[in-house]
Amino acid sequence: MNKSNAFKLLFALIALAFNAKNLSAQVISENGLGKTFYDPEKKQVKEIYHYILEYTFAGSALTDQDKKYEKSEAIKNGPYTCYHPNGKLKQSGYYNRNNKDSIWKYYNTKGQLIKTETYRNTQLVQ
Numbered sequence: 001m002n003k004s005n006a007f008k009l010l011f012a013l014i015a016l017a018f019n020a021k022n023l024s025a026q027v028i029s030e031n032g033l034g035k036t037f038y039d040p041e042k043k044q045v046k047e048i049y050h051y052i053l054e055y056t057f058a059g060s061a062l063t064d065q066d067k068k069y070e071k072s073e074a075i076k077n078g079p080y081t082c083y084h085p086n087g088k089l090k091q092s093g094y095y096n097r098n099n100k101d102s103i104w105k106y107y108n109t110k111g112q113l114i115k116t117e118t119y120r121n122t123q124l125v126q
Contacts, residue, residue, distance in 0.1 A: 034074055038085055049095065050078025084109050096122075 025037045034051045038044040051074040076095035084090045088111035093104030099122040106115040118126040 032078075034076075044085070044087070045083055047080070047082040049076045049080045051075055052077045052097075093119075100124075 025040045025042050032050055032052065034049050035042075036046045038046045053072045054075050055072045075098050077097055078095060079092075080095050081092045082090045084107075086109060088109060089107045091104060091106045093100055094102040100117075100119040101122070102119060104117045104119065105113055106117075108114050117124055
């Protein structure tokens with residue numbers, strides 16, 4: 001292996017190691033509750049949300065029985081909470097099909113309320 005390739009490999013390994021410590025984990029349960037964690041060990045919760053599954057179908061089937069779906073996507077829909085890395089509440093609100101809806105509250109790293117927003121039909125109104 002020449003020096004150039006060795007340097008590229010070393011750089012790639014360092015970049016991979018740096019990014020590995022910043023990985024997060026996501027859990028999508030069958031009951032419509034999703035969670036994202038700050039850590040791969042799933043010990044420090046980043047966010048908790050409700051969701052619905054939206055399916056993408058392939059081709060043009062004549063009947064519902066012939067339809068085959070290519071993929072499904074979890075769409076945030078319902079109560080939502082997000083936490084700072086220190087475990088304090090960061091924000092809370094409600095999603096309507098991946099769009100903010102209703103009242104959203106934002107908190108600083110000490111857990112103190114710093115801002116409130118109101119959304120209607122995906123638009124910020126206050």
